[in-house]
Amino acid sequence: MIYLNLFWTFFKIGLFTFGGGYAMIPLIEQEVISQNWLTYDALYNYIGISEATPGPFAVNIATFVGTSQGGFWGAICATAGVVLPSFIIILIIAALFKKFSQNRYVKGTLSAITPIVCGLILATGLLVAAKNLITNFGFWDKALAFDFWSLAIVIFVFVIYFIYKKATKKTLSPILIILLSGTMGILVYSFI
Amino acid sequence: MEKNFKNFLTLFWTWFKIGLFTFGGGYAMIALIETEVSEKRKWVTDAELTEIIAVSEATPGPIAINSATYIGYKTMGFWGSLFATIGVVLPSFIVIFLISLFFNDLLQIEIIANAFKGIKAGVAALIILAGLKLFKSVKKIPLSITLFCLSFLLTLSISIFSIDFSTLYLILIGGIIGLFVTLISNVKNKKKNIINDSQTETKTEDTIFTDNTTDNGESL
Numbered sequence: 001m002i003y004l005n006l007f008w009t010f011f012k013i014g015l016f017t018f019g020g021g022y023a024m025i026p027l028i029e030q031e032v033i034s035q036n037w038l039t040y041d042a043l044y045n046y047i048g049i050s051e052a053t054p055g056p057f058a059v060n061i062a063t064f065v066g067t068s069q070g071g072f073w074g075a076i077c078a079t080a081g082v083v084l085p086s087f088i089i090i091l092i093i094a095a096l097f098k099k100f101s102q103n104r105y106v107k108g109t110l111s112a113i114t115p116i117v118c119g120l121i122l123a124t125g126l127l128v129a130a131k132n133l134i135t136n137f138g139f140w141d142k143a144l145a146f147d148f149w150s151l152a153i154v155i156f157v158f159v160i161y162f163i164y165k166k167a168t169k170k171t172l173s174p175i176l177i178i179l180l181s182g183t184m185g186i187l188v189y190s191f192i
Numbered sequence: 193m194e195k196n197f198k199n200f201l202t203l204f205w206t207w208f209k210i211g212l213f214t215f216g217g218g219y220a221m222i223a224l225i226e227t228e229v230s231e232k233r234k235w236v237t238d239a240e241l242t243e244i245i246a247v248s249e250a251t252p253g254p255i256a257i258n259s260a261t262y263i264g265y266k267t268m269g270f271w272g273s274l275f276a277t278i279g280v281v282l283p284s285f286i287v288i289f290l291i292s293l294f295f296n297d298l299l300q301i302e303i304i305a306n307a308f309k310g311i312k313a314g315v316a317a318l319i320i321l322a323g324l325k326l327f328k329s330v331k332k333i334p335l336s337i338t339l340f341c342l343s344f345l346l347t348l349s350i351s352i353f354s355i356d357f358s359t360l361y362l363i364l365i366g367g368i369i370g371l372f373v374t375l376i377s378n379v380k381n382k383k384k385n386i387i388n389d390s391q392t393e394t395k396t397e398d399t400i401f402t403d404n405t406t407d408n409g410e411s412l
Contacts, residue, residue: 049288059284083257101249105371109371112370116365150309154314161321181311181315181317185310
């Protein structure tokens with residue numbers, strides 16, 4: 001039953017995503033790839049699109065995966081699944097608790113979750129960069145090939161990001177980073 | 193706010209706009225929420241908005257959905273929260289659904305496939321940048337740093353050695369550790385308060401606060 005499976009998978013993902021959309025990526029990767037819903041490359045194409053389109057990342061990626069597996073109703077089930085945990089939890093908090101964020105148990109729990117999520121996100125980012133660089137990453141019995149251009153683009157984005165930040169005191173928006181790296185991709189892979 | 197059809201529509205439309213015009217998710221959204229919800233509509237005060245953002249950070253899920261549900265409920269109850277949440281989700285749903293219909297065909301075009309090779313590198317940079325940003329908000333105490341290192345190394349090992357372990361448990365274990373540490377430090381504080389006859393004012397307040405909130409903590 002693909003609809004129920006989509007709903008339940010994204011419900012779990014929605015329930016355990018603290019600290020914004022990026023914390024969701026390792027969870028989504030594990031779930032989606034272990035169920036053979038998407039290939040690694042397809043997933044990261046979707047993530048790229050999700051970054052460049054409006055709305056919360058969680059909804060975008062759920063809609064994408066849902067559509068790819070079960071068409072329109074698949075999209076509905078996955079999106080409902082990812083939204084529902086927050087909806088229920090916030091409803092309870094809004095109705096019953098005052099000063100929820102000041103509660104010391106909430107603060108205590110969160111103070112341990114934040115460093116874990118942070119380690120998770122940083123490791124994921126490095127892994128994505130490593131998998132772009134090394135084909136067959138993780139399949140160590142296969143022949144390794146390297147794509148050094150992908151590393152060059154990562155470094156290029158970092159340089160631009162920090163120059164922009166230094167110059168304007170503002171952070172470069174994700175959509176500009178996607179556009180920039182896409183343009184670099186065309187230049188590097190089509191013309192060099 | 194009066195619960196009539198027009199007001200529900202206003203609520204829905206306001207959140208639809210917020211969903212449609214925020215790129216890059218999360219914190220980019222806060223500025224727009226402030227103008228639309230707090231300045232224009234006066235549904236919440238700035239202080240309430242700050243609390244809502246703090247609650248969103250302390251609960252799972254996207255900040256956009258959390259704040260839509262919260263403000264929807266505060267203005268017009270359950271149905272308000274439903275309208276606001278559907279409103280904020282719908283634009284992304286429509287846009288992504290339309291894109292995904294012809295996305296695979298687009299990728300057959302070589303130049304677009306190459307763009308996406310570049311975008312994949314950009315996504316790696318974005319994720320690393322998000323991690324670095326979050327690291328700033330991690331308290332630099334031994335416990336946090338240990339948890340950070342463990343989670344970082346474990347996530348790397350899971351992927352490199354194809355270990356079958358869901359990162360979901362990592363977050364769950366973190367939450368349990370955090371809760372235990374708070375409980376233990378609470379018990380210690382209480383003992384101190386019993387031993388010390390001359391309690392300082394702050395300590396008394398602290399105990400009262402803890403007693404009041406025990407229910408909240410346990411029912412989570």
